[in-house]
Amino acid sequence: MTILVFLIIIGILVSIELAFYTKKGLSKLDVDVHFSQKIANPGDTIEVVEIAQNNKRIPLPFLILKFETPVAIEFNDMTNVALTDNFYREDMLTMGAYTRHTRRIKVTCTKRGYYTFTRITVSSADLLLVQKLGMTVPSDSSVTVLPERLSIDELHTLMVVTFSDIQSRRTLLTDPFSLAGIREYQPWDPMRQVNWMASARTGDLMVNQNDSTNNRRINLFINLEPYNTKNSNGLLEKTISIAYSFMLELYEQGISVAFYSNGLDVLTSLPVADKTAEISSMEQRGIDLARIDLTKEALPFFSLIDEYILSDVSDSLNVIISANCDDRFRAGLETALQQGKNLIWVLPCYKGDMSRKNMTVEATIAPHLKKLEVNGHD
């Protein structure tokens, strides 16, 4: 009988412990999973930071943190990671009373995109490991991986064509109200051009450089319609990379560029574009391009041609980057060229892809077509 009473008492104690932990076990527990950076470049190593803080006197035997990340965010330590459509990571943290456990896991951003955590769950148990306790934790942390920046060598052809076009139309007259930049004083510069503030700062004579009166604007069009029947993404990614790299190069040369795309934003599902043509933050443009979701069907490109090229009355240079070269696209280009629009069609193609490299187009389009060889394959 003693043993029976003893067992009953043990049972009561276990029940009390169980009820207490079921109610209070996961209370006053702060769990956060976030990326160490908001913006990263492809190939960058950033950190996924897991923070669990127990703000109560009751300890937990452990805390298991489970979360999913897209496959483009690759863990350097792949143990405890299962790969299916996403990476599923499971980590065990210690959780004493009034303690904070911080774990920093290094990850490599392999691909352009906007990434968030989906489904962060926390589980633990009571001290006697009888009852599993669990809860879901919200997280609004995200990382935007900017498009890959191509080297200047890869963009050489495109840059030469663009600059030659701009230079050919530049006049010798300068616009006194348009400042292109500041440079060092040269003997032929008039003294009224000297920027005294900048000279004081640098210690050398610096002069203002005015812009040309014929400062041309470039309109960049990004066509993200599929380029083959398999709906491959390889060249579309390259298209975005070319566009981003091209804009960066132009930005560094002080040339304003507006861009239009028929790709849709991953969050807003609106076409990604920046029509201002101001030399604004390139980082924001990088973010815009990074957020293009290629899984969403791109809008028809001819609508962009209609809306922005055919209706544009200025003498802008239109650079169209398009891996797609179907009949409708070419018909749109022909129409624009017939109306005297100044445009360049950049066709990205893989170095080993002879069918694209040897592709012939209509005689009207051919002089405006520039094939840009890129590394990789589908």
Added chain:
Amino acid sequence: MTDVKLNERENNLLFDKSIIEICTSLLFFLTTFAICTYADVYVPNYEVPYWIMMSGAIPVVLSALVRQLNIPSFFKVIASFAFFVIYSIVFYPYFNVTIHLFVLVILDILNIVYAMLSIAKPISGRIKINGVLFAVLTNFLVKFALTYLMYDDREIDTTGLVINVFLAFFIYFVARQINEFEVGYYHSMRSSVLPVKEVSKQNRKTIVVVTIGFAVAIFCLWMLPWKFITNWLTYLIRLVMSKLLKQDDVITDDLDLNLMETGEEMIVEEEAVSNPWVYRFIWGTFGISIAAIFTILIVRAIMNEFGDKNNIRRQVVGSSDAVTDVIERVDRKPFLRRSANVFGTGYEMKIRKKFYKKVRKAISHGAEIKSSYTAKEITSAVDNLGKEQLGDLTKEYEKVRYK
């Protein structure tokens, strides 16, 4: 002998497995002890001192540890037997100890054979507590069998056997705790970069909870007049049964409940119980205080091992190229908020507390008060609500607050 270098994860696993093995072996030892207790009563001239019975734990534990070594099974068996042979030789001069040794060796052979068959070969293999369960079962079966076979009118002190059962349960719970953690949660954690030591230690700390639970249960058992309670329970069960079976007479054989038929006898019973209760209470309080002090000391020792020495608040517990772990201690809130100092002292405290309470009450009724409000603005906001009236209190508040 192969030289195997183990990582931290495997070392911990090995440690946990060793605990399980020791638990199993101790349970077999307890079984032996139980048999010896019976033998002490029923076998003439047995008279084995208790300390010899207890010393049987030494070869048992040593043998369990040897089984964890990375040596061929044959050597393990030889080594295990060697401990028992040495133990037997040491105690051979005690003639009556022979039976004790015989029982000990027989049961430990059973234990060794079981362990050899069931032990997981790879180090990374899962922990199994089948051995513990088997040992618990053996323990109870032996006790039941002996109780049944040797039942007669002879007086036998069962305290030792009851303690034996307590210990068996306790060992089982400890083994279960390690097993649940390892198999249920920790086994899926494969990463070598996890703070293995910290997590495992934290789990082992939960064994302290089991220990405290058992201590409380035993204390309750000791303190409560459980004979009285069980008699009452039995009486109630019989009463219910008789009602169900529609019997008029309640069977009260062998119960002391007849004492309750008259009030006079009840008083006698209560008096008989009261004195031991006082002693029990005093000794119980003393015992629990000692146990609490020891528990605190043990927990502190464990906490110190976690890196709290010299008041270290931040500790990097695991680091590699890919993962870094940092455990920090965060500020604790005091048990009691020292609100007295916030409101000052004496008359000032009285007025400010009163003002504060009224304002809080008004806020709960819906008064909109911003933290930037002055006392007069607060008063007008509260008065406008119409539920609370601050009136002259504001003047007094301003006097004591901005004196």
